[in-house]
Amino acid sequence: MDRLTSMGVFVKAVDLGSFASAASATGLSAQMVAKHVARLEDRLGTTLLNRTTRRQNLTDVGRAYYERCKHILAETEAADAIAQEMHRRPHxxxxxxxxxxxxxxxxxxxxxxxxxxxxxxxxxxxxxxxxxxxxxxxxxxxxxxxxxxxxxxxxxxxxPYKMIACASPAYVEARGMPQAPSELAAHDCLDYAYWSPSVPCRWVFSRDGTSTEAKVSGRLRSNDWGTLLHAAREGFGIVLGPELVLADEISSGRLVRVLPHHEGPARxxxxxxxxxxxxxxxxxxxxxxxxxxxx
CATH class of the missing domain: 3.40.190.10 (Periplasmic binding protein-like II)
Structure with a gap:
């Protein structure tokens, strides 16, 4: 038997004045109510209720135990209510x-x-x-x-996290606009250096169902996207970056899209x-x- 359940049955029996009334309130039989109380008494090694066929009375120990049980059950209900409220409402x-x-x-x-x-x-x-x-x-x-x-x-x-290639208008004016991924080999590309050497940086583009991996190199590699973006704005090369981020750069005119007719890699x-x-x-x-x- 669960001790907390037995405490609840015991408190209900005291509050209602009889095992029969407690049984009706809890949906248990009177015999099961008696077993819960007896289980508590056996565990504590003392009598909680003096019972006769007509009445029941709390012992001194039973009275003190009853008060503490009421407190414990109230705290348990409060804890359950808090948990349920946090489950229902963000907190x-x-x-x-x-x-x-x-x-x-x-x-x-x-x-x-x-x-x-x-x-x-x-x-x-x-x-x-x-x-x-x-x-x-x-x-x-x-x-x-x-x-x-x-x-x-x-x-x-x-x-999906789509990647596109971009460069500054000044870079494109000075170095020209690549027309195919293979032409990136002749350009300065700003390469993202992953923290793990086992993760390669691949610039893969696709068009009409055909994928092409571009060979890229440049004077600047970094694992910090902000550094690469700043270099691209300043005209130091072509950068491959997330479309979500570069959309604002393109709309503002700070960068232009490179290879607009090719799909960049998506993860x-x-x-x-x-x-x-x-x-x-x-x-x-x-x-x-x-x-x-x-x-």
Missing amino acids: GLLRISAPVSFGTRCLGPVMTAYLARHEGVETEVTLSDRYVDAMEDGFDVLIRIGAVNGTALIATPLR PMNALTPANRRPTAKVRTFVDALVAAFG
């Missing part, structure tokens, strides 16, 4: 991990809009291109670009949540916000 700290370039350029408006809608939520956003473990590092939601492996995470697909993007945790309201609503913005 508490939400820890998010996202790639650096995506986070710095795209995530800000989503975060502020989300916080404006859910005043009970605090957020902590960590930007990193390195691998993180959601369980060990305590993240609630991870935004990741690339293939998802394993079953420890539940993936909610977002829009899957997902919102990931730990599979071993039941999603709370804050997690569910934030993933919904990501889908609305990037789905």
